[in-house]
Amino acid sequence: MTSRVQEVIRRYEASAAVLRHGVEIFAVGDPAGARLNAAVRRLIYTADENGSDIWGDLLRAANALRWRRMTQPQPGDRNQALIEAARAVRREARLLAGAVADDALLEEVSRAAEDVRETDSPVGHELRRSIEEADPAICAVVASSNPARAGLQDWLETLAVPVVLPGELGGLSDAIEQLYVVGPPIFFPSSVVTAPATEEVAFLLPSWFGHRSLPTSRLAMQADGAMKVQAKERVVGDVTEPESPVPGDEPTEDIYYPQPTWRGRTSGDREPGADEAEAWKVLLAGQLAIWLDDGDRIRTLDPRQPAGERVTYAAVDAVAQGTYLVLRDGATERGAMYEAALRRMGTRADNIVVTQRAWKAALTRQLAVRSASACIRELRAQGVRSAARVRAWIEPTLISPKHEQDLVLLLEWLGLPVEPTHRNAMELRRAVYQATADLREELEDAVSRADLAALEREGYMRLAIAREGFRSMVVARVHARSPYTEIVARQQTRVPFGDRSSEWLE
Template sequence: MSRAHAVIRRYKTCAEVMKHGVEIFVVGDPAGARLNAAARRLARTVSENDSHVWGDLLNAANALRWRRMTQPQPRGFHPAITEAGDAVVREARVLRGAVADEVLLEEIAAAAQDVCQTDSPVGAELRRSIEEADPSICAVVASSHRARAGMQEWLASLAVPVLLPGELGAVDERIEQLYVVGPPFFFPPSLVTAPATDELTFLMPAWFGHRAIPTSRFADQADGAMKAKVRERAVGDLSEPESFVSNDEPLEETYYPQPMWRGRTSGDREPALDEAEAWKVLLAGNLAIWLDDGDRIRTLDPRQPAGERVTYAAVGDVVPGTYLVLRNGETERGAMYEAALHLMGSQAEAIKATQCGWKAALEARLASKGAVASIAELRARGVRSAARVRAWTEPTLISPKHERDLVLLLEWLGLAVEPSHQNAMALRRAVYRASADLREELEDAVSRAGLAALERDGHMSLEIEREGFRSMVVARVQARSPYTEIVPRPHVRAPFSDRSGKWLE
């Protein structure tokens, strides 16, 4: 499809959606409604008492409620809901005797068990609607990678594509009907303002009260902004338990599992030479890394064809949903440095000597002048990446990203440019060769692995034969901290066990 054809088609779909409106199937879900009422009571208890005692139970309950709402496939295709339900029961049991409201504990545990023992009516309505409309013209939109993986397996017999919101630009022209699983509140406005199909239907449980269609932030100021009509259709048993929390309470944000950041603890001090500023990145599989401001990090893109999946991403582009390829328990950089030296053969010792020489001189200069003054002087000389001067002392970091920066740095240190410059460039080229070899082995390992399982679970191990790289892990980014911490430099980019992101999608 040409770009012009795609634009024309999008205008036509906009006209159709404006004409016919957006449909919302509000599906009765008594078991989910019971859980929702108990979870809202729990959220209010936490809010009123400012207590962290309930925190683990609230996180588990929110995860269960979120999965009930966005992953409506039957239990046989849904181990994640059993996992979350068991966690709710377990955390409620832990709190018995430690909190006063035992009735709430019993209710939320019973509600969790009820949810795990009943299939979501939203799923039944979704499948019925697809079969009635004709599966060949339908597609489903999921809220997350995990939700998509579960629904893909369940709907495989109907050959219905399951997509994420960001993938709708590639919707086949034969698709006329989109079914969006979850409340409009949790999806980008572009689903409605730039629709990919003529017909758009949201399916959501009746117990979620926020049903407004999202609009662009500029809609109120724009002339002719798209504001589609909404047609609600109630399905099934809409009865709900008595609520102890008003539906007017602004609690919508509690439905989506959120990371719990504690705030920066490093203060405003300057990192030492053996320390780095780094963001904490939570990963699937109960892992995390400290991510510094280096130039790039190895990633995997499951959407690409075989042979093109393993690549690099800029550190600034590491966001939730990115898959990182990491050396289990250690950084990749050290092993890659040793592999590059091995490729250099007889030149290795001379290269190591010049690398150690200018790095030692840099450490001494930083110790005498301080990092702030050194950065200012380097910037005055035209060094583009001067802010990373502390990182350049690390033995396995070969040189500044820009070749000219290394030349200027050596001159600032009062050292001869050669042979240090040439040796660093030769070592960098060797690292590129070693990295390319590793990439080919990783591509082979990925081709043998189950990418469907990666999308469902968010992580997987890659076993390759290369010495020093036999245990690699691919893990999806769940969240990235909004602030940096000062951490020991050897800890940067080395995956470690961390359960903070356990319930994130």
């Protein structure tokens, strides 16, 4: 309790200090980045004017390069992500040569990308200079994303300066007095300013990014005496920029942030068939994606947890940008765990398989006679809490509804004797839990030997374990989750597949 109270007191003191002294904004001249920004803005304007997606791949690569110039300002020899984006810009520009009319634009974008690749970011130079001047022992750096944090950590390792995400500011040591936030204020939550972790806060951004206003709380407009922090701008270096290439104001932050392109649901309003499922498309690092069904949970990894506690499960609803999923390459984990559980049960397995097949066959017949929505209504009337998942229950390796009582009520609704089906299902579930726990231990061991810094930097890695059927496991960070579901074959769910649309997301 004392530590919590002390943290609250510290935050109030920091807020009062920031309110008195304001927040510094270092607008650092970056001629190479300014040239790239001008070229990308012209590219966006041209693509919008043409109403064609022919520019799409080049635009996404160029936008990613611009984003990384802002948020990952470490030198080029420590910035593989920026180098890869610059190469991709030049590659995509070459592919468009002859296919579009504006060759001059292609040349300008390509040259701007090369300039950025060859020129270290002045923002990075100013960040390191400021830390060394202030004393690294009292400084911390706030990064915009996991990849940005990993790159900055590697670069600043010799200074022993902590690099954190905005949500981790509460864990900073009391010795930290100065925060350096890498990127424009608008890219960060308002709490960085309105509930600061330190009494000194400074943002560092390239001068060509024009939006420099500080973020405010959503409640500030309705609150009397709301906290209004003043910004003190400091211009550093050569801030000359190319003449604005397109009409209108500078775009908002949404244009800068690499985002997925969702093209809308194609499945229509029909209900899924017996072997189909509603699933969200989830884009992953490593140019991968999965179809995520509405199951209860999925295996995840948290590289920030201590050894032995990194591999766990997350609710499907909680899978969001930044989550690390642990997936079986080429197949779902569920089927392999089911088979492992049956092997563990020996001679009892045959009888259990018979009863499992019997109730699933009966449910399949009901779904064929009635619509799924009608079955859901009837089951809910019977008190089945998870009735909405009725279509998923016919999948062979899904043992039973999540709630034990739901299985009892379902069997009664189907007109089947509760025993021995209920008892067999619970025995099979316990065997699956044990097989899952064994796999978790092997995964924890593999993770303890893996390069987790590389995982945070790249967002993707493979785990090699000895267990049959699991020798190729994939860990991949979630980049984005579709806002709508599609109907897909159930056997396709949770199986990673290649998808280039995730290439430039963070």
